[in-house]
Amino acid sequence: MEWTGCVAPAKKGSAMSPSAQDGVHPGSPPISRNGLHVAIIMDGNGRWAHARGKSRTFGHRAGAQAVRRTVKAAARQGVSVLSLHAFSADNWGRPREEVDTLLALFEKYLRVEMRRCLGNGIRLRVIGRRDRLPGSLQLEVARAEARSAGGTRMLLRIAVDYSARDAILAAARERREAGAGREDFAEALARVIHGGEARDVDLLIRTGGERRLSDFLLWESAYAELYFTDRAWPDFDGDDLAAALAWFRGRERRFGGLLKTPPPFETVAGKPLP
């Protein structure tokens, strides 16, 4: 698949259609195609805070620190695309105060961290819908994306107001008449979420002890290796990322093919056959 530059026109009226902002930096240089795409469902902020007798807001602030640590660690550890699930379309159902806290944290993150991203060759994209975000956040997103468009070391994608099922529906609407194959469809999907490029997820990490995908990158994770850790997101750091990557490198990925060295037939899950 080639870098698409996010410039193809969307079908009018699509809830997740690309905004005009996507045409601002159509010629961005490609991120390495050889590196890994790691996606993270950052879970456990609330429970982490509760265990310390603190508010959920306290947990989300600590979560923002973990985002900083993890972005830095990911760039150092050779990740080429990092997709973070920060706010799902279903999170609008949380109490207003919590939603406002999260949106304010994203805006601050974009404003403050952008300098660090620029210095480290990190290109930023916010994936998901834009039209329901506060105007000031929309502006910050546009500014951060335009300023970081030249970054080639790592593509950092932060999902805000994101739903994989809505994205698949929007891409399907866009591609309905074109009879698209998988690659075309993946590119349409990347476009409708403002994603920057169509790339399958290699490793999907979920913190916080739950073992589910929560409507995150469902199409792109078709052959992702799934890594679940009980570590709460605010405690996650570069060592945890390194552990997940080491586990990933030990996996034999078959993509529906056959094992190169199949296990002996007489054992299933380590137990002899009856």
Ligand code: FPP
């Ligand atoms: C899940 O924890 C986490 C979220 C819904 C929000 C993720 C947000 C951050 C990590 C904050 C900052 C992010 C950026 C990009 C600056 P939860 O609240 O559902 O935890 P719980 O399951 O323990 O209640």
